[in-house]
Amino acid sequence: MSLNASWAPVNATSSELWGQRALIDGMMISSVGYGINVTLFFQCFNILVSRHRKSRTDWFHLVYICLLFTMATLGNAINTKWCEMMFVDDINFPGGPVAFNSEESGYLMNLVGNCVYIINLWFQDGLLLYRFYIIYRRNIYITALPVLTFLVSIVLGCLLMALIADPTNNFYAGFASHLAIIYWSLSIAYNAVLTLAITGRLMCMRWKIKRLLNSRVYTPYVSVSAMLIESAALYTINGLIFVIGFGLNSNLQNLVMELLGQTQSIAPLMIIYRVLKGQAWTNETLKTFGSSGSTTLGTDMQLVARGSSINRSKTEMSSNTGDRDSVKHNNGTLSVNISQQTVIASDVQV
Numbered sequence: 001m002s003l004n005a006s007w008a009p010v011n012a013t014s015s016e017l018w019g020q021r022a023l024i025d026g027m028m029i030s031s032v033g034y035g036i037n038v039t040l041f042f043q044c045f046n047i048l049v050s051r052h053r054k055s056r057t058d059w060f061h062l063v064y065i066c067l068l069f070t071m072a073t074l075g076n077a078i079n080t081k082w083c084e085m086m087f088v089d090d091i092n093f094p095g096g097p098v099a100f101n102s103e104e105s106g107y108l109m110n111l112v113g114n115c116v117y118i119i120n121l122w123f124q125d126g127l128l129l130y131r132f133y134i135i136y137r138r139n140i141y142i143t144a145l146p147v148l149t150f151l152v153s154i155v156l157g158c159l160l161m162a163l164i165a166d167p168t169n170n171f172y173a174g175f176a177s178h179l180a181i182i183y184w185s186l187s188i189a190y191n192a193v194l195t196l197a198i199t200g201r202l203m204c205m206r207w208k209i210k211r212l213l214n215s216r217v218y219t220p221y222v223s224v225s226a227m228l229i230e231s232a233a234l235y236t237i238n239g240l241i242f243v244i245g246f247g248l249n250s251n252l253q254n255l256v257m258e259l260l261g262q263t264q265s266i267a268p269l270m271i272i273y274r275v276l277k278g279q280a281w282t283n284e285t286l287k288t289f290g291s292s293g294s295t296t297l298g299t300d301m302q303l304v305a306r307g308s309s310i311n312r313s314k315t316e317m318s319s320n321t322g323d324r325d326s327v328k329h330n331n332g333t334l335s336v337n338i339s340q341q342t343v344i345a346s347d348v349q350v
Contacts, residue, residue, distance in 0.1 A: 009096075015251075016096055016098060018251055019097075019098035019251045020087075020096065020097050022251040023083070023086065023097055023098065025255055026256065026257060026258045026259065027258055029258070031076070032259075033259045033262030033266060036262070036266055037262055037266055038069075040270060041068070041069040044061070044065050044272055044276060045062070045066075047273075047276045048061060048062045048065075061276070064268075064272070065272060068120065069265065071117075071123075071265065072262060072264075072265040074113075074116050075116045075117055075120070076262070078109055078110070078113035078116070079261075082113065098254075101254070102170065102171075102172045102173070103170065105164070105171035106164065106168070106171070107167075111165060114161075114164060114171065117260075117261040117264060118160065118161055118183075119157075120264045121157070121187060122153075122154055123268065124235060124265070124267055124268050125150055125153065125187065125190060125191070127272075128267075128271075129150050129194070131271060132194050136197075146190065146193075146194060153187050153190060156186060160176070160180060160183050163179060180246070181243070181247055184242065184243050185247075187239065195236045199233075234263050234266060234267050235260075235263045235264060235266075235267040238259060238260050242256045242257055
């Protein structure tokens with residue numbers, strides 16, 4: 001809305017104005033996403049560098065988060081400069097900023113920005129695949145299809161980068177546009193399926209724990225936030241909005257496209273932060289649950305949960321079933337024996 005009609009853009013349609021607003025607003029939203037990226041990176045970085053003895057996993061996490069942060073920073077810097085070119089340096093481009101963004105998409109700087117986010121997506125998808133592999137108890141048969149899909153997405157991403165590297169190809173039109181839709185649709189479908197699979201697995205474990213104890217027991221491994229973070233739901237939701245807007249050639253794509261690049265780093269950083277804080281599923285967590293069917297109700301079941309504190313130093317509980325159920329609190333460990341079914345919660349808030 002212009003404060004004065006004489007100051008408003010001349011001969012600009014409402015659709016063009018909406019497109020320009022979407023570009024600017026999308027850049028502002030992306031900057032917020034980058035701020036979250038910076039916060040998560042330094043939190044993870046601080047935890048890792050403060051460890052005197054670093055394992056190979058710690059070094060891997062350190063290199064991984066540095067690569068994610070570097071690509072997110074490079075992408076954000078390129079997008080900022082591209083926004084300056086659209087609305088300052090080349091403001092008089094025929095058709096306005098929206099036309100400039102579309103027709104000059106093959107410009108080298110913009111090409112680098114697109115390639116950075118495509119590569120960044122591989123890192124995010126790879127981590128999500130690994131988390132799926134861990135949560136599903138290293139089952140190679142269940143993991144085979146997601147691995148194949150991941151490899152296909154890398155091939156499509158390479159083809160897309162090779163195609164848009166040609167200045168004559170337009171990222172928003174022609175075959176490059178169709179390939180981009182296929183690539184991101186596959187990636188979003190991949191993320192959506194793994195999101196549902198991981199969430200379903202954690203919900204199943206949550207139900208088993210509640211049924212075993214016949215009460216609510218908080219554990220960071222199966223909380224609602226754990227399901228959303230472990231499954232990278234943030235990127236999946238953002239990606240769905242982008243693919244729909246891109247497929248319909250709607251300005252909605254400009255509103256969420258830049259944020260999409262940042263969520264590619266935010267989602268894995270959130271997962272790694274939980275791992276470093278001891279609140280995410282690891283090999284040790286699964287071993288604690290038992291490797292030979294011990295998660296089935298009616299057998300011995302062990303759960304170790306970290307990340308919360310016990311609010312009461314002394315825990316006393318009376319049993320209505322005599323010797324059948326017993327509870328004791330000793331040295332920060334709460335042990336509950338229920339008809340030969342054992343749950344051990346270390347530092348669990350109850």
